[in-house]
Amino acid sequence: MKGRGLPPDARRKLDQEKRAFFLALLRRAGLPTPQMEYTFHPTRRWRFDYAWPDDAIALEVEGGVWTQGRHTRPSGYLGDVTKYNQAAVLGWRLLRVTPDTLETQATIDLIADALGIRRAA
Numbered sequence: 001m002k003g004r005g006l007p008p009d010a011r012r013k014l015d016q017e018k019r020a021f022f023l024a025l026l027r028r029a030g031l032p033t034p035q036m037e038y039t040f041h042p043t044r045r046w047r048f049d050y051a052w053p054d055d056a057i058a059l060e061v062e063g064g065v066w067t068q069g070r071h072t073r074p075s076g077y078l079g080d081v082t083k084y085n086q087a088a089v090l091g092w093r094l095l096r097v098t099p100d101t102l103e104t105q106a107t108i109d110l111i112a113d114a115l116g117i118r119r120a121a
Contacts, residue, residue: 022103029108031117034059040092047085048094057097057114058087061102 006014025032038051040058048058087094095114097107112118 018099018103024105025108026111029112031108031111031115041086042075042087044083046086048087048092052115055109055115056090056092057095058092059097059111060084061099062096063099 019036026033032052034050034052036050037047038053038058039045039047040051040053049061050059051057071092084094093114095110101107
């Protein structure tokens, strides 16, 4: 996993750079800028990694797929199930990607499709 084993400050800087690059990809594709770390639930502190609240579309980046990270351990997985089910009850459409696929054309196309934005091929 990229960034693993780095000191916290270096990992934070890498995360900020990746986030900035992803936002630049969205802009270049003509897609609206999402809100980051968006709190979607009225009483819980749950947040989406990226959200387009006017369209009730959220994007979650699921880390730890290959490293037994929080999202794949039993308690983390069960917590995500509860969070995602509550999001669905509130009318959200949730897209899920991995860190390795976040910055790909497939993810950009997926977001465009979810937002109903037709783009030139």
